[in-house]
Amino acid sequence: MTFPGWNPEFQAVLGRLAIAARRRAASPYSGEVPSSVTGRAIEFADYRPYVSGDEPRLLDWRVYARTGKAYVRRQLEDRERMLTLMLDVSGSHDFGAGDAHKGLYARRLAVALAWISASRHEPVRVWLLRNGEARALAPVFTLNDLPRLIAELAAVREGGDTRLGQSVRAALRTRPRGPVVLISDLLHDSWKEACLTLARYECALLQPLAPDEFEPVLDEEVELEDVESGERLPGRLGPVEVEAYQTRLTSFLGEVSAEARRLSLLHLLVRTDAPLVDLVINQMTRAGLLTA
Amino acid sequence: MNLEAPAALWLGLTLPVILALWLLRPRRVRHRVSSLFLWRTSLAERKSAQPWQKLRNDPLLWLQLLVALLLITAAARPFIPSKIEAKHTVILLDASGSMRATDLSPDRFAAGKEQVRKIARAVGRDQKITLIRVGDSPELLAAAAPGAAGAIDRALSRAEPGYASANLPAAFALAEGLAADATEWLLVTDGGLEAPAGTRLPARVTLKEYLGAPARPVGNVAVTGLRVRVEGERASVQASVRNFSTTAIKGRLILMAEGNVAGAQDLELEPGAEKQLSWTRLPAATRWLEARLADVTQSANALAHDDRAWAAMPAQSERRVLLVSDGNTFLERVLSVLSGVRAGRVAKNAWAAVEASDPYDIVLFDGAWPEQPPRGNLLIIGPPSTESFSPGRVQSSPAHPLVRHVDWSDVNIARAARLPSLSGWESVIQSAGQPLLAVREQGGRRDAVFTFRLDNSDLTLRPAFPVLMNNLLDWLAPRSVGEALAVSPGDAVRVDAVPLADSITVTDPSGTLQSLAPPWPSAVYRPPAPGLYRIVQKGPTVRHEQLLIASGYLASEAALEPRPLAINDAKVERARSIGLAALTIWPLIAALIIAFALAEWWVDARGR
Numbered sequence: 001m002t003f004p005g006w007n008p009e010f011q012a013v014l015g016r017l018a019i020a021a022r023r024r025a026a027s028p029y030s031g032e033v034p035s036s037v038t039g040r041a042i043e044f045a046d047y048r049p050y051v052s053g054d055e056p057r058l059l060d061w062r063v064y065a066r067t068g069k070a071y072v073r074r075q076l077e078d079r080e081r082m083l084t085l086m087l088d089v090s091g092s093h094d095f096g097a098g099d100a101h102k103g104l105y106a107r108r109l110a111v112a113l114a115w116i117s118a119s120r121h122e123p124v125r126v127w128l129l130r131n132g133e134a135r136a137l138a139p140v141f142t143l144n145d146l147p148r149l150i151a152e153l154a155a156v157r158e159g160g161d162t163r164l165g166q167s168v169r170a171a172l173r174t175r176p177r178g179p180v181v182l183i184s185d186l187l188h189d190s191w192k193e194a195c196l197t198l199a200r201y202e203c204a205l206l207q208p209l210a211p212d213e214f215e216p217v218l219d220e221e222v223e224l225e226d227v228e229s230g231e232r233l234p235g236r237l238g239p240v241e242v243e244a245y246q247t248r249l250t251s252f253l254g255e256v257s258a259e260a261r262r263l264s265l266l267h268l269l270v271r272t273d274a275p276l277v278d279l280v281i282n283q284m285t286r287a288g289l290l291t292a
Numbered sequence: 293m294n295l296e297a298p299a300a301l302w303l304g305l306t307l308p309v310i311l312a313l314w315l316l317r318p319r320r321v322r323h324r325v326s327s328l329f330l331w332r333t334s335l336a337e338r339k340s341a342q343p344w345q346k347l348r349n350d351p352l353l354w355l356q357l358l359v360a361l362l363l364i365t366a367a368a369r370p371f372i373p374s375k376i377e378a379k380h381t382v383i384l385l386d387a388s389g390s391m392r393a394t395d396l397s398p399d400r401f402a403a404g405k406e407q408v409r410k411i412a413r414a415v416g417r418d419q420k421i422t423l424i425r426v427g428d429s430p431e432l433l434a435a436a437a438p439g440a441a442g443a444i445d446r447a448l449s450r451a452e453p454g455y456a457s458a459n460l461p462a463a464f465a466l467a468e469g470l471a472a473d474a475t476e477w478l479l480v481t482d483g484g485l486e487a488p489a490g491t492r493l494p495a496r497v498t499l500k501e502y503l504g505a506p507a508r509p510v511g512n513v514a515v516t517g518l519r520v521r522v523e524g525e526r527a528s529v530q531a532s533v534r535n536f537s538t539t540a541i542k543g544r545l546i547l548m549a550e551g552n553v554a555g556a557q558d559l560e561l562e563p564g565a566e567k568q569l570s571w572t573r574l575p576a577a578t579r580w581l582e583a584r585l586a587d588v589t590q591s592a593n594a595l596a597h598d599d600r601a602w603a604a605m606p607a608q609s610e611r612r613v614l615l616v617s618d619g620n621t622f623l624e625r626v627l628s629v630l631s632g633v634r635a636g637r638v639a640k641n642a643w644a645a646v647e648a649s650d651p652y653d654i655v656l657f658d659g660a661w662p663e664q665p666p667r668g669n670l671l672i673i674g675p676p677s678t679e680s681f682s683p684g685r686v687q688s689s690p691a692h693p694l695v696r697h698v699d700w701s702d703v704n705i706a707r708a709a710r711l712p713s714l715s716g717w718e719s720v721i722q723s724a725g726q727p728l729l730a731v732r733e734q735g736g737r738r739d740a741v742f743t744f745r746l747d748n749s750d751l752t753l754r755p756a757f758p759v760l761m762n763n764l765l766d767w768l769a770p771r772s773v774g775e776a777l778a779v780s781p782g783d784a785v786r787v788d789a790v791p792l793a794d795s796i797t798v799t800d801p802s803g804t805l806q807s808l809a810p811p812w813p814s815a816v817y818r819p820p821a822p823g824l825y826r827i828v829q830k831g832p833t834v835r836h837e838q839l840l841i842a843s844g845y846l847a848s849e850a851a852l853e854p855r856p857l858a859i860n861d862a863k864v865e866r867a868r869s870i871g872l873a874a875l876t877i878w879p880l881i882a883a884l885i886i887a888f889a890l891a892e893w894w895v896d897a898r899g900r
Binding site: 092093094095102162188217221224226228 | 323325326327328329331333
């Protein structure tokens, strides 16, 4: 699965990026990310009085020479972390034309993030969320596993209902060992529940919306059809109605942003007509989701 | 203001349809959205299940209604009539053969009928129209009918063109008799009419001739004749084809023998040229032949019914006469010299057996009256009678075909018999109120009787005798019975019954059978169209078939170019079209439609 702008140069750029670590790694396995676990490492943490049984080589002799008391030097260990990608593949993502299709755009974005993570030797687990359930794809440990992930994502077709809170909870039954990225349009009543559930983790919300969702097409008499549920809503799509909708959308996005701030979640609104290259290199870096 | 096409007013039904469309809710366009999550509050107040909506006072609605109204009015083609002002107008509709030309669609006659309809619609309700179809005999289609009513339309719907030339003097006479108050006669024609010398137009009448034919030259090619000559067992045929066009034509003439192709020849004809094409060594046993034109372009041959001609092989008919006599030199002599007669003689006591075994066309009794009539027609000369009289001054019916070319002035008769009963007999020659020669027709058979013996008169010594016998035999067994009849479509054909026939039927070219007899005498038959007809006479022991050929070619009708009509000193106004409308309104309406349609577009575009 490739997309416009995906080329060797872009791959090289992705290779230089990393998922920003906003929290210390909690994995029991050693790795490359600083953790809060003290042990044998380079990074100093603090001192504690020597107790019987401590290895003598951990004694800080300079402190002992200065104070006459035996202290043991404590250091933070680097531990492994795993990127957890939660991809909303419900019917509401089957919307948008061409490259601006929300589902396609979200899957391409997931591939880019998985590439960044795998190139840093950080494993990636991808969850597909829909119908209140979460289906895990096989984990990605190295760049060699990425073609398989790409093939699996290319075969995904968006459909089914959202029930986002329920799906997120289902995915979190496997405890994340690192940052969590939820890619979803959040167009469901349970979006707050999902955010609240993710607040315990180092989580980023990427919210893709298609251009037509920002600027609906004007028409006289219409019947709006929900692509996810098939429900229809008759009405007139005049300037007044469109303006009302845009006000409602702005209000909703502001609400999401405020909730994310309150829960210390990183929130990034994504227009699917924006080039993915620009999104990854500029917007996500500026937002602090990625670091160089 | 009158309407040329009032039927278009039915289009007025579109006005309520437009209103209904405005009352109906428009069909909603379906738009797919990712989720109704954010839309519910925006569109909730628009939900409705009513298929109708309140009629809005929209300028577009009024403009659409106005445009529709104008379109309907334009379709009805309104005009203001001006030319026809007479209270009573006679319309003479040419129905001659040339009106069948297809250079106008579907043909000239239909175009002529449309012209008449226009005239009828142009006149007011207080004006009258007398419509006469001018064919070989004039036919009154409508007498003093109001023009605006549907009487003229109904009369026209049953009018068909003929094949013969138009009889203009008869049509004028009929018009004069039916519409004595009419001062304006309109002749709707293609310009092919000819007024014979002596044709008279009433002095008060102005004749306006309207030519329905187009101005451009139109061509026609016709088979002008088909002749057959038999020599032994072989026959030769000569067909004549004439090009009435102003351009040279190419084509093909196909000869059919009893429906099968017997030959074909290519032909090329210069303008106005006639050409003879021959076929020889055809089998003489063929009963009839047909020549038909093919592969001539439609534009050069606008008249179809003169593209075919038929001919029958000459009949080898011979009348068989049985003379029942103990010997009569005069009768035997005259029967032997008359052409087309094969006679035999038998004694009086043996005739019944001979006639029973081999029926004769005519049985001639010399001095005897048979107790039972023979099967053939009967001629009695000098019947035995108990009562006789001496004829004095002889009287004859000079118009009767039996006495044609018969001079009775020097014939003397000594004694003649009185007929026992005169019932059913027609006296052809009589004296003192008693017939000397009487004839009768009964149930398809013919009888004749001389009431005097030949040896009681000097008739046999006079020139009248062979002539009278010839006429009698022709009447008793018509020579034409075996030969084909050649007539024009519409001509009256009287079929002479053969002896012993008890039915006569005619089969037209399409195979439709029509009975002419019984009842007797047989009905007159008029072939309705060119073609080959079969007349069949049947009896218990006889079946006789005769061909009837109705030829479609007439020189005066084959020439399709308009010719000036000259009627003595009468003034004939001539025009190519009927100027019915002083002011034709529909172009003005069409301009208004365009203007309002543009306004509607502008209003609609402004509202978006």
